[in-house]
Amino acid sequence: MKKSLFFKFMICYILIAISMFTLLNTYGVSRLKHSLVEGKKTVLYNEAALISSEYMTSYYNGTMPIYNLSTQLKTIDTFLDARIWIVNKSGFITLDTRNSWIDSENININDFNDTFLDNTFIESDSIGEVIKEPVLSVVLPVSSDFSVKGYIVIHSALSTIKNDSIYFMNFINTCFLFFLILMLIVFTYIYYITVIPIRKITIATKEYTSGHYDYPLSLKTSDEYKDLSDSIVYMSSELSSLDDYQKKFVANISHDFRSPLTSIKGYAEAMIDGTIPIEMQEKYLNIILFESERLTKLTSNLLALNSFDNNGTILDITSFGINSVIKRTVESFEGVCTKKRISFNLVFSDKELYVDADMSKIQQVLYNLIDNAVKFSHYNSKIKISVNDRNEKILISIKDYGVGIPKESIKRIWERFYKTDASRGKDKKGTGLGLSIVKEIINAHNENINVISTQDVGTEFIFTLPKSAQN
Numbered sequence: 001m002k003k004s005l006f007f008k009f010m011i012c013y014i015l016i017a018i019s020m021f022t023l024l025n026t027y028g029v030s031r032l033k034h035s036l037v038e039g040k041k042t043v044l045y046n047e048a049a050l051i052s053s054e055y056m057t058s059y060y061n062g063t064m065p066i067y068n069l070s071t072q073l074k075t076i077d078t079f080l081d082a083r084i085w086i087v088n089k090s091g092f093i094t095l096d097t098r099n100s101w102i103d104s105e106n107i108n109i110n111d112f113n114d115t116f117l118d119n120t121f122i123e124s125d126s127i128g129e130v131i132k133e134p135v136l137s138v139v140l141p142v143s144s145d146f147s148v149k150g151y152i153v154i155h156s157a158l159s160t161i162k163n164d165s166i167y168f169m170n171f172i173n174t175c176f177l178f179f180l181i182l183m184l185i186v187f188t189y190i191y192y193i194t195v196i197p198i199r200k201i202t203i204a205t206k207e208y209t210s211g212h213y214d215y216p217l218s219l220k221t222s223d224e225y226k227d228l229s230d231s232i233v234y235m236s237s238e239l240s241s242l243d244d245y246q247k248k249f250v251a252n253i254s255h256d257f258r259s260p261l262t263s264i265k266g267y268a269e270a271m272i273d274g275t276i277p278i279e280m281q282e283k284y285l286n287i288i289l290f291e292s293e294r295l296t297k298l299t300s301n302l303l304a305l306n307s308f309d310n311n312g313t314i315l316d317i318t319s320f321g322i323n324s325v326i327k328r329t330v331e332s333f334e335g336v337c338t339k340k341r342i343s344f345n346l347v348f349s350d351k352e353l354y355v356d357a358d359m360s361k362i363q364q365v366l367y368n369l370i371d372n373a374v375k376f377s378h379y380n381s382k383i384k385i386s387v388n389d390r391n392e393k394i395l396i397s398i399k400d401y402g403v404g405i406p407k408e409s410i411k412r413i414w415e416r417f418y419k420t421d422a423s424r425g426k427d428k429k430g431t432g433l434g435l436s437i438v439k440e441i442i443n444a445h446n447e448n449i450n451v452i453s454t455q456d457v458g459t460e461f462i463f464t465l466p467k468s469a470q471n
Contacts (some may be wrong), residue, residue, distance in 0.1 A: 005191070005194070005195045005198075006191060006195065009187055009190070009191055009195075012187075013183065013184065013187050016183070017180055017183075020176065021173075021176065024169070024172060024173065024176060025169065025173070028169070028172070029165060029169055032165050032168055032169065033161065033162070033165045036161045036164055036165055036168075037123075037136060037158075037161055040136055040156055040161055041121050041136065041138065043080070044080070044082060044136070044138040044154045044156060045120070045121075045138050045140065047076065047080060047082075047154060048138055048140035048152045048154050049140060051073065051076065051084070051152050052140060052142050052152055055069055055072055055073075056086075056142045056149070056150070056152065057144065059086075060142070060144055060149045060150070066094070066095060069086070069095065070095055070097070073086070073095065073097050074097045076097075077097040077098070080154075080156070081156070081157075081160060082154050082155060082156045083096070083097055083098045083131070083135075083154070083155040083156075084096075084097045084152070084153070084154050084155075085097075085151075085152070085153040085154075085155070086150060086151075086152060086153075087109060087117065087150055087151040087152075087153055088149075088150045088151075089148050089149060089150055089151075090108070090110075091108045091109045091110040091111075091117060092106075092107065092108050092109075093106075093107045093108075093109065093130075094150070096130075099130075107128075107130060109127070109128075109153075111128065112127055112128035112130075113127070116137075116139070117139055117141075117151055117153075119139060120138065120139055120140070121136070121137070121138060121139075122136075122137040122139070123135075123136050123137075123158065124137065127155075131155060133157055133158075133159065134157070134158040134159065135155045135156060135157055135158060136155070136156045136157075136158055136161070137153060137154070137155050137156075138153070138154045139151055139152075139153050140152045140153075193221070193225075194225075197219050197221065197225040197229070198225075200217065200219065200229075201217065201219075201225070201228060201229055201232060204216075204217035204229075204232060204233075204236075205232060208232070208235075208236040208239065211243070213236045213237065213239060213240035213243070214240075215236075217229050217232065217233050217236075257295065260291035260292070260295050261291075261295070263287060263288070263291045264288050264291050264292065267284040267285075267287060267288055268288065270284070271284065271285075315357075315358040315361065315444060315445065316358050316359075316360070317356055317357060317358060318356070318357075318358075318359060319354050319355070319356050319468040319469075319470055320354065320355065320357075320359045320468075321352050321353065321354055322353050322354070322355045322362070322387060322394060322396065322465065323348050323351070323352060323353055323387060325359060325362065325363055325366065326346065326366060326385055326387065326396075327346070328363075329363060329366040329367055329370060330344050330346070330370065330385070332367070333370060333371070333374055336374055337374060340374070340377065340379050340380075340381075341379055341380045342374060342377050342379075342380075342381055342382070342383060343382050343383075344382070344383050344384075344385060345382055345383070345384045345385070346385050346386075347384065347385070347386040347387070348386070348387045349386075349387060349388045349389050350389060350471075352471075353387055353389060353394055353467075353471060354467070354468035354470040354471050355394050355465040355466060355467060355468055356465075356466045356467075356468045356469075357445055357465050357466065358441075358445070361441045361444070361445075362441070362465065364437065364438075364441060365437075365438050365441050365442065365463070366398075368434040368435065368437060368438050369398045369438060369461050370383070370385075370398060371434065372400075372434060372435070372459075372461075373398055373399075373400035373402070373459070374400075376400060376402040376403050376404075376459070377400045377401065377402040378401070378402055378403075381400070381401050381402065382400075382401060383398070383399065383400045383401075384397070384398075384399045384400075385397065385398050385399075386399075389467065389471070390464075391467075392466065392467050393464045393465065393466065393467055394464065394465045394466075394467050395462065395463075395464055396462070396463055396464070396465065397460055397461070397462045398460070398461045398462075399458060399459070399460035399461075400458050400459055400460075401457070401458040402458055402459065403455070403456060404453045404454050404455040404456055404457050404458055404459055405451070405453035405455065405459055406455050407455070410451060410453060413435050413451065414435055414436060414439045415436065438461075442463050445465065445466070447463060447464045447465060447466070448463065448464055449461065449462070449463035449464075450462050450463070
């Protein structure tokens with residue numbers, strides 16, 4: 001059975017309350033009673049010492065009659081609520097503040113307890129027939145001329161100490177009750193600042209899991225729960241973007257595959273059923289070949305991007321001359337450049353410049369960037385490729401003087417499948433993946449790539465590679 005945090009909070013609260021109450025009213029009562037008894041012993045002993053010094057010398061010298069001594073001790077009795085005995089050295093009680101009829105020859109303490117006068121503090125349930133209740137007794141010998149003349153015995157009823165302990169425990173329990181109320185308020189506050197945010201976060205997480213990425217989650221705090229909620233909101237926005245990307249991905253793939261497949265299927269069926277005569281088949285076979293190449297390029301690009309997404313790309317870093325790689329890549333565009341009368345202007349700061357990189361991946365970067373430059377260049381134009389040595393980096397620039405990129409599209413050109421409106425009419429074979437692959441490869445090398453473009457003026461891509469020690 002699932003138990004909520006509220007239930008656990010209440011169990012903890014009840015256990016703490018019961019434990020504290022039990023502890024206070026068992027061990028606490030015992031310690032309090034012990035402390036009261038020890039305190040009472042000290043008070044009675046000090047009072048006995050005071051009586052000895054103030055009255056007993058005069059009494060034993062015969063200068064203070066027993067009547068006057070009795071009057072003084074009864075006053076102290078009333079003040080202390082303690083029974084006072086004057087006992088002679090033989091053990092007979094000569095004065096009792098609670099029984100004026102006692103004669104010195106009537107009661108001898110030794111008859112009840114022959115060790116009574118040998119102790120300083122005695123706790124007893126009763127003392128013979130004289131005291132029939134539990135008492136705390138203090139015995140103080142009175143000496144004169146190096147001999148014991150008698151004893152001062154002060155009795156305090158233990159019931160008084162018990163009543164005092166009950167009074168104090170009632171006071172402590174009352175304070176504990178207020179403490180429990182305060183603790184309940186604290187537990188409620190802790191519940192509010194912990195469970196309520198968790199509950200809101202849980203509800204929001206379930207909504208995001210169900211695809212409701214716009215569900216509002218806002219906590220009016222500035223603690224770790226706020227950080228957690230902000231992280232979850234950020235995660236939901238990323239999931240929403242990913243969901244949108246997946247939908248666009250499927251739509252783009254469907255569109256980019258459907259168009260060439262439709263053409264291939266249509267022309268193939270037309271040749272089979274004789275709609276296209278034999279003398280015209282070569283033309284349409286070239287179209288089928290063109291569309292097949294388009295599908296092959298799209299598939300290869302998707303596989304390349306998938307390898308980057310899964311961190312499966314292992315770079316084969318070697319030292320090679322970037323100038324020769326650029327020259328070979330440019331030569332592969334000779335056919336299309338001849339048709340559009342496009343010329344290349346290669347500018348190298350040194351005859352040989354070496355870089356440390358994955359040569360095949362950099363060839364792909366160069367191919368994609370040059371391919372873009374050729375596609376969007378006007379007839380009878382130039383493409384400038386320059387390589388410069390900049391401290392520990394080699395700076396490579398590919399610049400065309402074509403249609404350029406609209407300002408609002410520059411930040412999006414690295415997105416997969418993205419094509420500017422201006423490119424859709426020119427780039428019939430493009431997949432919108434070329435620049436995404438370029439970005440991923442340069443990032444894998446921990447290098448940077450930037451673009452500078454002005455519409456109807458041209459575009460320049462600039463990226464860096466680490467300089468080789470061979471330079």
